[in-house]
């Protein structure tokens with residue numbers, strides 16, 4: 001079928017729903033197409049908080065927030081966009097509150113705020129309470145409220161429709177998508193004036209991850225295939241505290257409420273790595289510290305994990321302020337945080353890189369201001385770049401709502417000023433997708449999807465996770481060549497049309513190979529250590545050579561190329577934003 | 585240990601009626617029930633179909649019947665449903681909605697009911713510059729209800745819903761409670777008009793199945809009782 005809308009948003013997490021809500025309020029006819037029912041999006045999993053300098057608990061300024069974000073990014077976040085985000089964050093949170101988000105409250109009845117890693121007062125002096133939260137269900141509270149409001153406003157939802165292709169005119173203008181209706185197995189074309197990708201994170205390329213099964217980077221693979229680059233893909237964040245072996249996240253809010261990391265001798269080892277903020281150092285530093293402890297034989301019982309000790313925090317705070325993670329630990333490990341330390345290890349958590357955009361979410365095909373007409377991106381799949389080489393906790397939700405909102409308003413504004421006329425579709429827009437699916441269904445023998453996926457996750461974990469070297473990365477890249485061929489030759493057992501998730505698993509696996517290669521290749525090329533990208537063979541940051549973004553193009557056949565993009569600096573106006581050594 | 589897993593299969597595309605299929609699965613007592621299903625799907629039978637995403641009890645995708653009780657598959661461990669080698673673990677779709685395929689149900693009606701209760705904050709007063717104030721104690725009134733992930737375990741465990749498919753059911757009514765009792769909300773009378781109806785609140789006979797089924801341990805019946813009192817007051821007052 002052919003569906004016509006002004007705006008088609010792909011993805012219904014925090015970013016997609018914000019964009020939808022504000023585009024709708026701006027008068028656009030909006031459709032949200034999502035492979036999951038919106039409420040199943042991974043934004044619902046966000047626990048600890050959303051950052052904004054509301055100053056509800058103590059003195060705070062958006063400029064301090066901006067400084068922390070820039071320093072946290074290891075100086076390759078774009079400073080213009082960061083300034084916009086930190087300045088926009090307070091009023092955006094207030095708008096969310098007015099929409100009904102059930103935030104936790106402080107004694108004055110204001111939104112309650114707590115400490116989080118890397119967020120400080122007065123340019124690094126000490127930790128500040130900046131993380132607005134709804135207990136440890138912040139993302140859930142926001143996601144549900146946004147869905148409720150979109151429902152109220154009449155946003156049109158296409159639930160369980162998986163987008164499998166991005167449509168362009170011969171000159172590259174984006175004017176629609178092709179989606180597979182999971183229930184019926186039918187293909188549909190969505191014809192739009194503006195398309196926005198908000199397809200979320202892609203941690204599933206790694207074995208241990210806090211990301212949902214759906215985090216397979218579809219949006220990135222489709223973007224690459226359209227000849228559009230990806231930016232800064234080498235920067236993948238490992239969160240320090242995943243439940244050991246499972247990767248399920250224990251929010252940094254746990255340390256914000258007083259939790260302490262300890263090694264096998266009970267030592268609070270972060271005192272050695274970050275003497276000022278200790279356990280509230282940014283994630284890249286803590287994950288690297290944990291790996292060092294483990295490597296040097298200080299893991300618990302010689303195993304690759306350490307403890308997160310909450311026992312001194314008290315049952316009351318655990319039950320009231322951290323109920324979800326307390327339950328996770330009890331359910332999945334049989335460990336009661338009230339009386340026992342929680343076994344934790346780093347888990348693949350967040351992708352700093354993604355589809356390059358400006359601060360209105362317009363996708364750039366190379367250098368700044370060179371836009372792909374009709375195409376926007378927002379949320380974790382986008383790279384604005386706010387987070388640079390390392391994202392601070394609570395800054396993803398802030399990014400989603402601030403830039404989701406801006407994208408929605410920007411699209412609506414353009415519809416008002418430029419009109420609603422769409423570029424004509426190419427002939428038989430579903431052809432490429434139909435042939436791809438038919439090809440998979442027709443294959444009678446081939447490897448099992450899960451086997452190939454497990455090998456991919458294993459290669460990425462071994463070669464491209466917290467510590468990387470020329471050798472591990474080269475090996476991962478060579479694995480990926482084979483994996484691409486294997487991923488294209490899998491066979492599925494379900495040959496039916498109805499709710500065929502077997503078939504979609506096969507498609508998603510092919511997507512995973514494409515962006516995994518971008519991560520590994522970018523990491524091999526960047527011969528320095530910065531933020532979450534840590535090279536054993538190039539242990540220091542090299543601003544002379546590498547204070548810049550990476551752009552990556554691929555032809556999907558293992559041939560790729562790179563370009564550099566300068567980081568936007570505002571250091572003339574704000575000398576405090578000049579790159580310095582990162583100490584905490 | 586080795587488990588005997590039974591799944592109620594049904595694909596309307598080709599089956600005339602649901603049937604049970606047996607699988608043998610090696611499992612660790614600390615595995616989740618979801619992982620049992622994934623192991624089957626990934627390595628034995630790709631046609632087996634169910635929803636899943638977050639894998640830790642927050643997205644609400646995988647509510648289903650496990651050994652006869654409504655559970656989130658990702659939030660229950662093997663050790664809690666099987667003790668010994670050869671024990672039986674049975675998976676069925678949630679009862680009371682049409683089956684799309686195997687463990688996937690059609691949630692259209694479930695979400696129609698959600699939409700019916702005006703599940704959004706209604707406040708026509710001009711918004712202040714800052715947040716609307718709400719005391720921690722007032723927030724606490726709705727806190728438990730805001731934990732709802734709309735997985736459907738409650739509504740599909742409710743005998744009143746089974747008897748009358750048009751009954752709004754616990755999930756939608758809980759949502760009505762969540763907004764009606766939010767001190768920032770001004771839409772109570774509109775919302776109460778919807779829930780104080782033949783297919784609404786009064787079909788809740790406090791059977792407590794919903795409370796038992798809720799994977800987030802929400803005290804649903806308590807909040808529905810509060811909503812009933814409010815509805816009565818609204819009429820009297």
Ligand SMILES: Cc1cc2nc3c(=O)[nH]c(=O)nc-3n(C[C@H](O)[C@H](O)[C@H](O)COP(=O)(O)OP(=O)(O)OC[C@H]3O[C@@H](n4cnc5c(N)ncnc54)[C@H](O)[C@@H]3O)c2cc1C
Pocket residue numbers: 010011012013014015016033034035036037038041042043044045046047048049050051138139161162163164198199200201210211212214218219249251349350378379380381393394395396397398400
């Ligand atoms: C466990 C956990 C805890 C976190 N806690 C915090 C926190 O406390 N604070 C913070 O700031 N950040 C936190 N984060 C990070 C943050 O939650 C995510 O970065 C953010 O929610 C991503 O939102 P999104 O809208 O970009 O994508 P998502 O919410 O992941 O949504 C992606 C959407 O895209 C859709 N989609 C994907 N592919 C397709 C396709 N091919 N076709 C159609 N639809 C598609 C999906 O259905 C989904 O609706 C946390 C992350 C995790 C994993």
Ligand code: FES
Pocket residue numbers: 635636637638639640641642643644645646647656657658659
């Ligand atoms: S998979 Fe998300 S609740 Fe179980």
